[in-house]
Amino acid sequence: MFKNNITLKDQALFEKYICSYPYKTSGLTFTSLFMWRHLNEFKYEIIHDFLCISGINHLNMNYKEFFVLPPLSIKEYNTHKLSLAIDEIKNRFEEIGHPFNIKLLPKHMIETFKKANPNLNFTPDAANFDYVYLAEDLIGLKGRKLHSKKNHFNYFMRNTPHKYVSLTDQLIEDCLRLNTRLLESKDYTSLEAHLIDLEQMAVYEALKNRKALGAYGGAILINDQVEAFTLGAKLDEETMVVHIEKANTKFRGLYQAINQQFCNHSCIDVTYVNREEDMGLPNLKKAKESYRPIKMIEKYDGTFNK
Structure with a gap:
């Protein structure tokens, strides 16, 4: 338009x-x-x-x-x-x-x-x-409300040899390959496949241009292979937005680990972490609610009477 x-x-x-x-x-x-x-x-x-x-x-x-x-x-x-x-x-x-x-x-x-x-x-x-959380909650995973997250995180940390690293240009292709591997196990309609191709492009653009965008990224390597990665950028001085988060669910606790490690390394100077929306997807809604957001940023559609 x-x-x-x-x-x-x-x-x-x-x-x-x-x-x-x-x-x-x-x-x-x-x-x-x-x-x-x-x-x-x-x-x-x-x-x-x-x-x-x-x-x-x-x-x-x-x-x-x-x-x-x-x-x-x-x-x-x-x-x-x-x-x-x-x-x-x-x-x-x-x-x-x-x-x-x-x-x-x-x-x-x-x-x-x-x-x-x-x-x-x-x-x-x-x-x-938008789901908004206290950064200190995502770092510490303290209290009864985050007990299950802490259990999965502790299991991963104790049982899976790994390394958390900041994103580098050399890791971009590995991140994209992980994203492809996570998608290959599912069947999609032609429209869904097209949207996934565009999502791959979005992930690539964000990773490739992360320095120019002022974004922060991290990855978890297992056996020297990227099995999880994430990327965020500051919304303002008190809020970090997590724009991308991908993890191989074959490893118990890996999603909890990439979340906690990114926050521990990149969110210590902010009060809030905004983990974006659930897009109306039940599983994503359940996952985001399970981290107990401290508030929601409500958004509205604006229209005229027909």
């Missing part, structure tokens, strides 16, 4: 907007937007001084859902200009024959958007709520 592709050269422009206002959500970071730009076909334009980003949701197998992310402002929002931007974006939707749809709007921004256009309706998008 918009015309400009997102490239690494746009990082300074995007962070000028992203870092000047407390959006607090994992999806509104340059790392996330950059790595998922192919899957979601992200494009952007500056409209009435707002950074506006359009995308296409391919996760529904029956149709493509066109959307925009919340227009991003430098510092405080000017509701008059925001109203003009919303009107312009609404016209763009009408031109392509799709209904206006804002996704990933943080709950604390709803009132600002209502002031800009009272005709907007907002509905919670629970599948995209």
Whole structure:
């Protein structure tokens, strides 16, 4: 819907907007937007001084859902200009024959958007709520609520010779091979296979460009082979977002280990760890809830009455 592709050269422009206002959500970071730009076909334009980003949701197998992310402002929002931007974006939707749809709007921004256009309706998008944890909880795994996690972690540490290392350029191909191995044991539809190829591209882009993105990564080697890896980037001074986490489930406790080790090495200077959303997937929801989040970052869809 918009015309400009997102490239690494746009990082300074995007962070000028992203870092000047407390959006607090994992999806509104340059790392996330950059790595998922192919899957979601992200494009952007500056409209009435707002950074506006359009995308296409391919996760529904029956149709493509066109959307925009919340227009991003430098510092405080000017509701008059925001109203003009919303009107312009609404016209763009009408031109392509799709209904206006804002996704990933943080709950604390709803009132600002209502002031800009009272005709907007907002509905919670629970599948995209971010799970946020205390970093010290993920490092220490203390207390009854994390007892089972600590048991799996201790089992792995005692029984599986391994080495935790920071990600290097030399490990990228090994990480991608692990990701491929984890996928090969399952059967997929043609659409799912296409999305998986795009996910592989996203993982590769994030790993390859981790230094430019200011991201942190780690891997666990077993018998000198990568069996788990992860990548995160700071949302702000107090929050780390975990964008990627992969592990071979054949090793009991490996998921708990890569989580704990990454936090122990890379999250000691933050208060919170944002582990993103569950996408409405029951198993992922169960896994994220099992770590007992301290809070959820609620996100909403914004639409107009039909």
